[in-house]
Amino acid sequence: MISGKSSLCISAEEVKTLLREGEICITVVGLGRIGLPTAASFANAGAKVYGVDINESVVGTINSGENRFVDEPGLEDMLRKVVKEGKLHATLRAEPVISKSDFLILSVPTPVLPSKTPDYSAIRTVSHQVGEYMKSGTTVIVESTVGPGTVENLIAPILEAESGMKVDADFGLASAPERSDPGNIMKNLTSVPRVVGASNSRTRDIVAALYEATFGVEVVKVSSPRTANAVKLTENLFRDVNIALANEFALLYEKLGIDVIEVIKACSTKYNFMPHYPGAGVGGPCLPANPYYLIEEALKVGDIPYLIRMAREINDRMPEHIVELTMEALNEVAKTVRGSKIGVLGISYKPNVKDVQLSPIVSICSRLQEMGAILKIYDPLFPAERAAGFDVLDSVEKAVSNSDCILFGVAHEKFKHLDLGYLRSLSGNRSAVVDACHLIDPQEAMKLGFAYRGVGRPRSRNLEVF
């Protein structure tokens, strides 16, 4: 810990100097896709950093300087450097490192339960642990995404009860929600302004100075932790609702004989429009979960956020729609899903990221398999690996050869230059393509003789223009 001073009463300017001089000690709890880059960045900025995780192999990997997030450019080099320099050390044992830290950063997952309610079990457990071991003068910073009010009404009481100390008087408490996008974490950490709200303005300014000095980003100071958490949820829900709106347009325009991708591109020429694209649904750790954190808080005060709720339903239903399109495309070549060989290209939840958490393509694969399809999956991020319970092949060719249907699931960079004519030559006679990620040109697919269906593309060729 900072010698002779607590993180509660240093000045913002002192934070920067102390950080550079290696006088600040930080523990990051939770070394996942956000926690690990965060820990590495603090170490890189000069802090003595401990990382706590419950997973033994995660801890071991880090301490050997290895990076398990191969899809995060920039992380590997930084990680190797700070581990080698002894600035970052990972551990399974929270107690000794928590008690000597000036700042405790909570970066554990906050997923949703199958009942579509927030699962705060990890943040709860960690709060108990932190409360038990932290010393007076420490500042706790919550980076995990939580509903507004959760820091004030769930985390603060646990910390106070476990520690016997009081917020503000004895320890600081702040929210600094991560605003990063998997696949771009290192870039986002140093370019997206950080939003900080705290239990009092002094703590807020100290935490702001710590993040400014570490990441070189602007810090937006807001009036409370609940406001900071509302910011995080509002910006993510904006995306979820707008993707749902794009999906709603897609479903309608399919029936009206209009190409939604053509429409969205044309709309994008207007200054007050922001494009969002339809697809197979919404996956990953954030968008499909975040709305339920806000919905839960809303229900507590008797409010029903209609649009937010409806958007979830629409996005959750998209995998089923892709299955329908697949059945329809196969039907056009007089085949059933049962017994058809389907080459699936891409299984991760979004392009260029090695993550299948709540991936809509996984839902689609499960359903197609249930219906009797023979799946041949390829994803360049999982070559010859298992992903979400499926075997992934190690080449496009193996997935596509002799297939009855090619399903474009994820628009990975590596799929962008695939030659559709070549795929046609590999696939079986009378074959279909389904495009869930607007990766291929419908006209070209049809010219090549594929039975074609794509999300938001006219479903019937019989629609008269005039």
Add this chain to the structure above:
Amino acid sequence: MISGKSSLCISAEEVKTLLREGEICITVVGLGRIGLPTAASFANAGAKVYGVDINESVVGTINSGENRFVDEPGLEDMLRKVVKEGKLHATLRAEPVISKSDFLILSVPTPVLPSKTPDYSAIRTVSHQVGEYMKSGTTVIVESTVGPGTVENLIAPILEAESGMKVDADFGLASAPERSDPGNIMKNLTSVPRVVGASNSRTRDIVAALYEATFGVEVVKVSSPRTANAVKLTENLFRDVNIALANEFALLYEKLGIDVIEVIKACSTKYNFMPHYPGAGVGGPCLPANPYYLIEEALKVGDIPYLIRMAREINDRMPEHIVELTMEALNEVAKTVRGSKIGVLGISYKPNVKDVQLSPIVSICSRLQEMGAILKIYDPLFPAERAAGFDVLDSVEKAVSNSDCILFGVAHEKFKHLDLGYLRSLSGNRSAVVDACHLIDPQEAMKLGFAYRGVGRPRSRNLEVF
């Protein structure tokens, strides 16, 4: 008409030359807020332009070179110039001018009926008239906002039946929906790309050339009129849905003790967020009407656009919410709406535009008056005039003096520098303010002793932060 050639078979390059040389004759049907600037612009670019309207005073005003849209910068000078040069002539009689025009531009209103279904009566009437009088070789361009398919399935059949001619063979048909924003029409016309879809690609290219040459804007060519109309609706519905989402957040955050304006501003620091603000609702000729054009087409194919529909409900309910906030604020100073003097600042449907079409503030005023309030309305765009059946005063002072409540309705530029302390000195003892357009600082209002309520601002001061 162009001597010796029809607008169907000239080249795109020829269009530009002929336009400059004054060889092209255009009739614009409907001389409203869009039609008039459009007619003036074509005349200014070199065309011989006729404007047709059913309103005698509109026609008279134009022919005397007068501009009735005082809130459209740039229109007055252009209008005076083209009328003086004899390039633009307005008339009540459609027949003689339609029969000698190369291009017929339909720019009539397409509002909604009280039943929330599109009112296509004007576009229908005008289509009959144009079909009856137009000569072979003419191109009809629909600028009015209509549902996708309306040009193909409603307008085209009327034109063919009335004229005895065939689309493509005898006359051209295109959609080039206006994408302008009242108050900025002249600027938008020359900066926002124009979207053009037509019955065939030749007509599309000719119409594109005409708009490029006239407005100097990029033209986005799309595959059909239905696609062009889908573009127009999609971009406006994006706005309506996102304003509804902002209102949904506002209503929730009021209850959760979070300031939605603070949240939206902080969210705006993220690269993939676009700010929309909550308010008293959504008015004007476009946003509250456009969704119903798409909803009607959706219902025809058995589709329910949930988000689009829900967004309308939310936005339509906002005036009622402002009335609730007004009751609540007055209640705080122990007053009822009945008998209270309420100074309303702003009555138009949006800032800086002299238009009360479907203005949510009008709904609010009607409801407050029904409840027995004594309204004192001021709007700098309607000084000492009548607006939507209400008398508008000619100064802020007259509206605010001795009031029990000041209601900020519209964030007109002129209201941005009002001194709240001065307004406090004018208003009565124990007075309230309600801010429907996030114009004033809540803290300042409360410090001055006002009972304060604002859309999306914490409703109760009793919410404990910790």
